[in-house]
Amino acid sequence: MKNIQADAVQTALNTFKGQQIYVHFELTNGAYAAYRHGKFQASGGFVRNARVNVLHGKISGDDPFRVGLKTEDGWIFAEGLTAFEEKANESLYLYGLDEQGKLSVALQLSTVPFEEGVDTT
Amino acid sequence: MNQERHILLLFPHPDDETFSAAGTVMMHKKKHGTKVTVASLTLGEMGRNWGNPPVANRETLPLVRREEMANASEVMGVDEIRHLGYRDKTLEFEELDTVAAHLKEVIMDVNPSLVITFYPGLSIHPDHDATGAAVVEAMKRIPENERPKLHTKAIDARSVEEIGEPDIEYDIGDWMDRKLEAIAAHESQMQEVTAITKQKLAEGDEDTEAWIRYEQFWIYEL
Numbered sequence: 200m201k202n203i204q205a206d207a208v209q210t211a212l213n214t215f216k217g218q219q220i221y222v223h224f225e226l227t228n229g230a231y232a233a234y235r236h237g238k239f240q241a242s243g244g245f246v247r248n249a250r251v252n253v254l255h256g257k258i259s260g261d262d263p264f265r266v267g268l269k270t271e272d273g274w275i276f277a278e279g280l281t282a283f284e285e286k287a288n289e290s291l292y293l294y295g296l297d298e299q300g301k302l303s304v305a306l307q308l309s310t311v312p313f314e315e316g317v318d319t320t
Numbered sequence: 321m322n323q324e325r326h327i328l329l330l331f332p333h334p335d336d337e338t339f340s341a342a343g344t345v346m347m348h349k350k351k352h353g354t355k356v357t358v359a360s361l362t363l364g365e366m367g368r369n370w371g372n373p374p375v376a377n378r379e380t381l382p383l384v385r386r387e388e389m390a391n392a393s394e395v396m397g398v399d400e401i402r403h404l405g406y407r408d409k410t411l412e413f414e415e416l417d418t419v420a421a422h423l424k425e426v427i428m429d430v431n432p433s434l435v436i437t438f439y440p441g442l443s444i445h446p447d448h449d450a451t452g453a454a455v456v457e458a459m460k461r462i463p464e465n466e467r468p469k470l471h472t473k474a475i476d477a478r479s480v481e482e483i484g485e486p487d488i489e490y491d492i493g494d495w496m497d498r499k500l501e502a503i504a505a506h507e508s509q510m511q512e513v514t515a516i517t518k519q520k521l522a523e524g525d526e527d528t529e530a531w532i533r534y535e536q537f538w539i540y541e542l
């Protein structure tokens with residue numbers, strides 16, 4: 200995992216142009232994040248293996264970064280992105296990590312589906 | 321301390337077993353040679369902590385946590401580890417009936433004298449509560465004469481108010497260092513906790529000591 204380099208991310212985003220891809224998108228403040236008015240309040244959510252057809256994608260901003268993907272049926276947007284990992288011509292993982300290294304946002308794009316169940320052996 | 325033939329820990333995330341019962345397990349083993357099986361419903365795939373600097377990403381985290389759980393189990397002297405193949409954060413949305421049937425099979429197969437899990441409704445995290453509820457349902461389906469005992473861990477601040485004082489409290493005294501070692505083995509999750517806990521113990525902080533030292537359980541009457 201590396202700090203985001205906008206050029207490298209843009210290059211990776213370009214490879215998804217016109218392709219059908221799988222998306223893992225996630226926002227979280229952690230299940231133990233907040234007690235509000237003495238009551239526990241977590242916010243977040245995830246989508247795993249949503250399929251979209253990408254028209255184009257762009258990276259914008261300056262650490263933290265924003266990424267937007269225009270898709271055939273709508274949009275995907277994420278902000279607060281700081282780190283990335285890529286596998287050439289297959290996947291691009293974009294993450295927002297806070298000062299302690301805790302995840303706050305994840306946008307993973309891949310031409311192959313993400314693993315679902317877990318190997319129980 | 322009652323003699324147990326075989327303890328089965330049923331928890332949703334790698335590290336729950338360590339926090340809840342590391343000392344209990346090690347004491348039973350030392351005293352009575354109790355066999356111990358740990359079954360983890362998920363691999364904590366959705367954890368927010370990946371280490372700092374990160375040692376995992378969203379896709380590799382389950383592999384890292386599986387390894388960490390094996391390391392912690394080694395410290396505790398666990399005999400057998402089972403992974404039950406559910407996904408972190410999704411347990412409460414599975415069909416209770418399906419999970420209970422699966423857990424009943426696991427319990428029957430392991431054939432323990434004691435099962436330890438979370439107390440449903442008083443365990444803060446939805447996966448914890450869902451696990452407790454599914455274990456209770458699974459136990460109800462086991463004929464009474466074959467049914468192991470059920471001890472539960474409640475961690476909500478309201479627990480004593482709601483269900484009274486714990487029925488069992490083990491002072492794990494001499495085993496605290498090894499428990500801390502087992503907690504530290506969950507490295508990607510526990511860097512911060514381990515550092516803070518060690519510092520507070522060194523400063524003689526009584527709450528922190530009590531938190532590590534006394535393992536409390538409520539006997540669940542089915």
Ligand SMILES: [Zn+2]
Binds near residue numbers: 333448
């Ligand atoms: Zn847990």
